[in-house]
Amino acid sequence: MGLFDFFSTDIAIDLGTANTLIYIKGKGIVLNEPSIVAFDRNTKSIIELGNKAKEMQGREHRDIRVTRPMRDGVIADFEIAEGMIRAFIKKVTPNTFQSKRIVIAVPSGVTEVEKRAVRDAAEHAGAKEVHLIAEPMAAAIGIGIDVEAAVGNMIIDIGGGTTEIAVIALAGIVNEESVRIAGDEMNNAITQFFKKNYNLLIGERTAEAIKCEVGSAVPLKEEVTIQVKGRDLVGGVPKTAEISSVEIREALNENIIQIVEAVKRTLERTPPELSADILDRGVMLSGGGALLKGLDERIRMETNLPVHVSEDPLTAVVRGAGRAIENINKYSKVFIRKRTY
Numbered sequence: 001m002g003l004f005d006f007f008s009t010d011i012a013i014d015l016g017t018a019n020t021l022i023y024i025k026g027k028g029i030v031l032n033e034p035s036i037v038a039f040d041r042n043t044k045s046i047i048e049l050g051n052k053a054k055e056m057q058g059r060e061h062r063d064i065r066v067t068r069p070m071r072d073g074v075i076a077d078f079e080i081a082e083g084m085i086r087a088f089i090k091k092v093t094p095n096t097f098q099s100k101r102i103v104i105a106v107p108s109g110v111t112e113v114e115k116r117a118v119r120d121a122a123e124h125a126g127a128k129e130v131h132l133i134a135e136p137m138a139a140a141i142g143i144g145i146d147v148e149a150a151v152g153n154m155i156i157d158i159g160g161g162t163t164e165i166a167v168i169a170l171a172g173i174v175n176e177e178s179v180r181i182a183g184d185e186m187n188n189a190i191t192q193f194f195k196k197n198y199n200l201l202i203g204e205r206t207a208e209a210i211k212c213e214v215g216s217a218v219p220l221k222e223e224v225t226i227q228v229k230g231r232d233l234v235g236g237v238p239k240t241a242e243i244s245s246v247e248i249r250e251a252l253n254e255n256i257i258q259i260v261e262a263v264k265r266t267l268e269r270t271p272p273e274l275s276a277d278i279l280d281r282g283v284m285l286s287g288g289g290a291l292l293k294g295l296d297e298r299i300r301m302e303t304n305l306p307v308h309v310s311e312d313p314l315t316a317v318v319r320g321a322g323r324a325i326e327n328i329n330k331y332s333k334v335f336i337r338k339r340t341y
């Protein structure tokens with residue numbers, strides 16, 4: 001280890017709407033926590049972060065606010081987001097004298113202003129060099145795809161805020177589509193479903209748990225019934241409803257149709273040589289949304305393409321961004337270029 005290595009840390013971050021993951025060169029994934037912050041409403045100082053803040057979600061009082069500063073895959077509350085990024089980085093690199101090179105994965109559809117915001121936040125957290133990489137590109141590298149090869153690969157990364165669909169070849173994104181329909185919208189659809197059909201108000205965490213446990217995109221071998229607790233919208237008292245996985249699937253269907261439509265639109269715009277590659281190699285699913293039961297099968301049915309769920313889809317993006325920082329020279333061409341005007 002050279003002197004420079006001792007004083008510097010290379011970090012890769014998947015700054016997700018739902019989860020933040022951090023990878024340190026030579027160590028691997030060192031942090032994986034929800035992108036949630038609890039802060040003091042009066043001073044705006046951060047009280048808790050990540051898992052601990054998530055426990056407080058929905059249970060805050062007038063002095064504490066629990067929030068997710070990233071919405072739809074981008075920074076919604078800049079001040080709080082910056083505080084969160086800094087606090088997470090500090091947590092994994094307690095030696096403040098260490099200078100940092102950081103690679104951050106961002107949704108491919110982000111605007112220049114949003115990119116600037118992410119760069120600024122990382123610089124304020126002590127980064128001397130910041131590189132941005134598009135989430136589907138990072139996911140492809142994390143999955144182990146040779147992104148520089150002269151063949152086309154299609155990645156569908158379904159996160160919390162955005163679904164990113166990209167066709168990658170020759171170290172670049174040939175064709176992409178980013179839709180703001182992903183895990184959060186699915187949670188929303190479940191919440192709305194209970195309001196409308198059962199007069200039951202449920203919390204965000206409950207909706208997410210229902211989605212992960214019994215949500216599906218195709219009929220299940222064995223449909224199940226679950227008990228759901230919330231507040232009765234009419235009487236105002238706590239109430240339990242019994243509902244089946246069939247109903248949850250119906251609640252999610254509209255979102256799934258929109259994701260499938262976006263995939264089809266991307267395929268329609270793909271040049272024929274690359275379409276042929278995708279037909280041979282299939283489509284790769286990554287991101288937490290890839291874990292929705294039967295989603296791979298549904299996309300397979302609707303597109304007639306082979307569809308695979310990547311191994312450990314929740315960490316694909318950070319593993320790819322990590323590989324990029326480990327081999328920064330090899331992967332410098334895949335970073336998002338800075339506008340020079």
Ligand SMILES: Nc1ncnc2c1ncn2[C@@H]1O[C@H](COP(=O)(O)OP(=O)(O)OP(=O)(O)O)[C@@H](O)[C@H]1O
Nearest residue numbers: 016017018019159160161162183287288289291292
């Ligand atoms: N078993 C599961 N079934 C369905 N959805 C799941 C499952 N496990 C996790 N998810 C969902 O995956 C989403 C989080 O995925 P991920 O961590 O890849 O997103 P992110 O990177 O934070 O978001 P983005 O890419 O939009 O910034 C959440 O909405 C979560 O509810």
